[in-house]
Amino acid sequence: MIGPDYCRMLARYGAWQNAWLRDRLEAMPAEAATRDRGAFFGSLLGTANHVLWADRVWLARLEGAEGPGGTIRESAQLCPSAADWGAAxxxxxxxxxxxxxxxxxxxxxxxxxxxxxxxxxxVRRPRALCIVHMFNHATQHRGQMHAMLTASGVDTEDTDLFLMPEDWHRH
Incomplete structure (x- = not known):
């Protein structure tokens, strides 16, 4: 299904996408980042927090380590500010x-x-499926954040994988 090169590419793709999202979230007023926009996790920051929490959960599972704790609903409050989220x-x-x-x-x-x-x-599932899910889950929620940013008039960047700059392939 997948191999290490797939994982390396999508880890870098996620980092590339998250870099511009960090810039946008950290530049906006706290009220705008935390405003309920009708998304499943409410706000831009809530959605970003959920993705961060889920990545921690999935990576811990894949590594056989202890997870971050908390529930899916609590995940939206993981980091109190965009700056805290950006660093994490x-x-x-x-x-x-x-x-x-x-x-x-x-x-x-x-x-x-x-x-x-x-x-x-x-639950028991193929590791490859779980890895694909981890990356797909993050991409899906970043798409929601992209839509929320676009709807609020914030300039966004390209999200297409084939447009990932070469320097991110080796980041």
Whole structure:
């Protein structure tokens, strides 16, 4: 299904996308970043926080480590400000890149078993599917944030994977 190169590419793609989102969120007034815009996690910051929390959850599962705790609903309050989120997001993106850079082909094979708070039960799925989900989940919510920013008149940047600058491929 996938391999380490796929993971390396999408870890860098996420970092590239999150970099411009950080710039936009940190530049806007706190009221605008936290205004309920009708999205599943309410605001831009709430959605950004949820993605950060979910990335922490999934990476912990994939590494066999302890997760960040909290619930999906609580995830929207993870970081109180855009600046706090920006610092935590940059750290998480660096962790994802290091994780992806160190992956061996065998580490995307086999199954992953975990307790899912969302499902309320133990779940077992192929590791490759879980990795694809982690990256896809972040991309989907970044699309929501892109739409919220665009609707509020904020200039956004390209989101197409093929437009990722070459320097981000080696970031």
């Amino acid at each position: 997001r940059a750290e998480m993106d660096a962790r994802l890149i290091v994780w992806a850079d160190g992956l061996e082909p065998t580490e995307v094979e086999g199954d992953l078993t975990w307790w899912s708070g969302a499902a309320g039960r133990e």
